[in-house]
Amino acid sequence: MxxxxxxxxxxxxxxxxxxxxxxxxxxxxxxxxxxxxxxxxxxxxxxxxxxxxxxxxxxxxxxxxxxxxxxxxxxxxxxxxxxxxxxxxxxxxxxxxVTGEPALLLYQGTILPEALRKARVTEDELYAAVREAGEDDLKDLRAVVLETDGEFSVLTQGKVPELSSLKGMDSAD
Structure with a gap:
């Protein structure tokens, strides 16, 4: 034993x-x-x-x-x-x-459906990230980015330059 x-x-x-x-x-x-x-x-x-x-x-x-x-x-x-x-x-x-590229999922309050699909992110996950950032209206947002580490960056108006200067991001363009 x-x-x-x-x-x-x-x-x-x-x-x-x-x-x-x-x-x-x-x-x-x-x-x-x-x-x-x-x-x-x-x-x-x-x-x-x-x-x-x-x-x-x-x-x-x-x-x-x-x-x-x-x-x-x-x-x-x-x-x-x-x-x-x-x-x-x-x-x-x-x-x-190795790291991939960040993915632009929302720009100036508009969800980018093709980018969501490509990143395999649902609208519910996008909304959850927005709520977690303390925001409640997509129209108040400048951008939501899925970063290379899987985290969401929620950027409000005035925090992000124009789309043309968002380097290294993959979007549905």
Whole structure:
């Protein structure tokens, strides 16, 4: 019955030591890689974060994975993320591939149905974002933008320049 709760004190000690060392290793690597690794996430960042969690759990719980192997896996994944973000800052087509473009969903009080469809956003979601921003009348809005991180920006009159100067936005034009 003892094995239901734990195999041995040695196995528990291994998990405890592995957890502490793996966590310290992850924190050190994340600090070295810079703030971008922990910033607001796009889809690629979310995948990397989930993968880091999976690697961390494997290091801690699997007897078959050494701390050195797990540390190398963490370093490789964080290194690839660093290279991807470094490249996306410097190469526009990589940035577009990785983060996409913001989508203009409403302009000067008018909903852009084709942009909603393309962004897979319902009118109800648009209205919810407007209410969350403390607004109640679409006609008072200059623009609603679906940002690359999935958040909505609700811009009231006077906060946004003319449509021609809204760079990098995908719309139904």
């Amino acid at each position: 003892e094995q239901v709760f734990f195999d041995s004190g040695q196995a528990l000690l291994r998990v405890a030591v592995s957890a502490v060392l793996a966590y310290i290793t992850l924190v050190v690597f994340l600090r070295i890689s810079g703030r971008r690794t922990l910033s607001k996430m796009n889809a690629f960042d979310l995948v990397v974060t989930v993968a880091l969690g999976s690697i961390l759990a494997t290091i801690i719980l699997s007897k078959d994975v050494t701390l050195a192997q797990g540390g190398l896996a963490l370093a490789a994944l964080i290194g690839m993320q660093f290279v991807l973000t470094w490249t996306s800052v410097r190469v526009p087509w990589v940035r577009k591939l």
